[in-house]
Amino acid sequence: MTLARRATALVLAVAATLALAACAPTSPADPQASAPAGGEQQSDPTMPPTCKTILPETLVADFESYGLVPVEEPFSFGDPATTSIPDGVECKWGNADIATDHGVQLFGWAPIDAAGTEKWLTYLTEQGWTRTEGDGLIYLSDPFEGVEGVTYAFADGYVVLADSKEFVQLVSPR
Template sequence: MLATRILGTAAALALSAVLLSACAGSPEAAPEPTGNAQTPTTAAPAPSATPEPAPASTEDPTCTTIIGESVVAEFEKVGWSSQASPLYIGSTEIEDGLQCMWANFDGPAGDHGQMFGWAPLDDADAEDLQAELESQGWLREEDAAGVYITESADTAIAPDEDGYGMTYIFTSGQVKVADTKQNLLLIEWPQS
């Protein structure tokens, strides 16, 4: 009985070794020597104890990256596509800003669509732009998330269920805009 157990264990170990060597793949063949000189080889560097930090994303925002993948998929599922344009706040074009309109541009004209935008923005410019919008009748609200500037309910074309139309949110170093305050939640840029 002990001999059977030892043979069974030996067979299992041998089978494991065969399977592991098959999964590991075959090593590359050594190059054929071409002369009398031997090519020196360098040892592989030892693995670092601390991993290198991942580089920051250098990707530019696009209409398909500033909002979530699932939102893009839903828009495309119903035949919508996007058109990108520069982002303006009041009369000012925001450098490196992006505004995206999502709609069915191949279908009949209508009022169905959604708009999203994002731009990097320093605090001094943000204050000036907020003041310009407020002077035009836009409304200001502040909370822990940032400064919201929203169009007046008197001029909002398609407000959300809380009565908010087109709304900007100014936070440290950036601004986001959507056709409603609720839709600001769909903007997922910058990605981390």
Template sequence: MPAPRILGTAAALVLTATVLTACSGAPEEATPEETGDAATPTTVAPDPSPTPEPEPASNEIPTCETLIGETVVADFESIGWSAEEKPLYIGSTQIEGGIQCMWADFSGPAGDHGQTFGWAPLDEEAASAAQTELVSQGWIREEDASAVYVTESPSTVIAPDENGYGITYRFADGQVTVADTKQGLLLIEWPRG
């Protein structure tokens, strides 16, 4: 009776090898090519995959409601504020594709309560020209590892943040953002990730 046991063991080994081969990440085998009386399997090389292209930047245009976070918008609306949208200017230059939003209570009496946020795409040459114009008007330019900040002169700041910064532009990554304080820049969530 040893023969059936050996055949059973051999069959189990072949079945195990087949299952393991099927589960491995080995390339698929093509239909065997016939050469004479014996079949010779050939391995098919995987199709070369092109390197994936980076996703194109979103062509979506920001609005006053999408430029800042949803919770900030909800907070503003809860106190009766709405947004007024205008083109973005840096100094005397209107920035193509830019948006500037003033959030305030426009139905109430005029006052100085409100917040401003802005964004625009901006290439390096235009960013350099904008920074030069602002600095020539007395604005202060600062750099860190991620961006260039240009903020209004401390002598003209009306409502500074806790660090003394008033209106501040942030130039980085082919874009510019602006808020009425440097801390306010942190509320801008555009472009959406």
């Protein structure tokens, strides 16, 4: 399969997963809202998060079927040396055999308290990130892409990261 066909297939797989996730309840007060897309079981919240446990099993299987593997790094707001959150994970899913930043999918999850939320909301706002609110979340999106690209979503007790605002819902709140 050519690289172009793989990329197209990946985009279709992610789109299908998003379509399924859109059917799930989104109200934070709804106990079902914390369940990952597709009705899958959440990973054990007492275990450290990994690239394979913060996403729905079906999405992980789709990524792996296209030859994508995760590169696991500390969750950060830029430079991991100065902005990392302990106990969090940031995942870049891509094809290790191809040196590119195209076709890479970005996801992350980290625990965060109220003081940390305030600190990082202030930091990102000062950096020019676009703030929106909805569904019980505070979103900060990368202003440099002209669209709601890379996005952090802050909730009570955790923050998630995805390469677009729409993909935030794929990350399990644990």
